[in-house]
Amino acid sequence: MSQSQIINLDEKRDFEVNSSNLKHVRSFCREVFEKLNINQDLKDELVLAIAEAAQNIVKHAYKNEETEDKMEIKISVSNGYLEIGFFDKGRPVEKDKIRHRKIDDIKPGGLGTFFIQQIMDAVVFKEGEKPWINHLILSKNLNN
C-alpha cells in the first residue's frame, strides 16, 4: 500500500487503568483506524496489539490493583509510519524481565507480549517524562 493513500493523524485519549476500560481502548483504536486506508485484517491486528499493551499496564504496572490513575494512549501516523505511545504512572517497567513465554510451551498466560511482537515492527520501553513513569512505544511501517 503506498503511503500517499494513508493520511497523517495524531490522536490521544486518557483511560482509567482498569480491565473494564479495555473495551473503551479498543473502541478508541477502531475509531482512529477507521480513518486510515488500511485493510481490515491489519486494523484488527493493531487493535489487538494496543489492547494487549493496555492490558499489560493493568496487569503488570498496576498489578490489577484499584486505582484512580489514568493511562494515556496516543496514536500518530506520519508518512505512513504508525507510532502508538502508552503513558502510565504505575510501577516502573523492568525491561529485562519482559519476555513472552516460549510459544511451544503450552500454558495459559504470557501470550500478550508475543502477539505485540508478532504484529508490530518495534517495541521500545522508555522512562516516562513527568508526570509519567513508563512510556511504551509500538511502531509499524504501514507502507509495507
Add this chain to the structure above:
Amino acid sequence: MSYKVTEENNISTVYLDGEIDMDVTEKAKEVIMPLIEAKKEVHLNLKDVQYMDSSGISVLIESHQKATELGTKVTLKEISKSVLKVIMMAKLEQILNLD
C-alpha cells in the same frame, strides 16, 4: 460477553457471544470449568465471538488442559474468523480441538 448453555446427548455446548478479554475471563471460566469438572464433553461455540485477546486464549488453553487431565474433551465449534486468526497467531491450531 453473554452466554447460553445447552445439553444434548451428554454434551454441554456453551455459546459465547461478544468480546472476550481480561475483563470477562473469570466469568467465562465460571461457566466452562464446572462443566469440565463434571467430566462432561464440552463444545465451545465461538461463532458470535467477535474479538478474543490473549486472556481469552488462556481460557481456551486452561479448559483444554483441564479436560485432558480429567479424561474428557473440549471442542471449539464454528470458530469466527477473528478468533481463528488469534488461535493461529498463538500457534494453537494443532493443540486445541478445532471443528
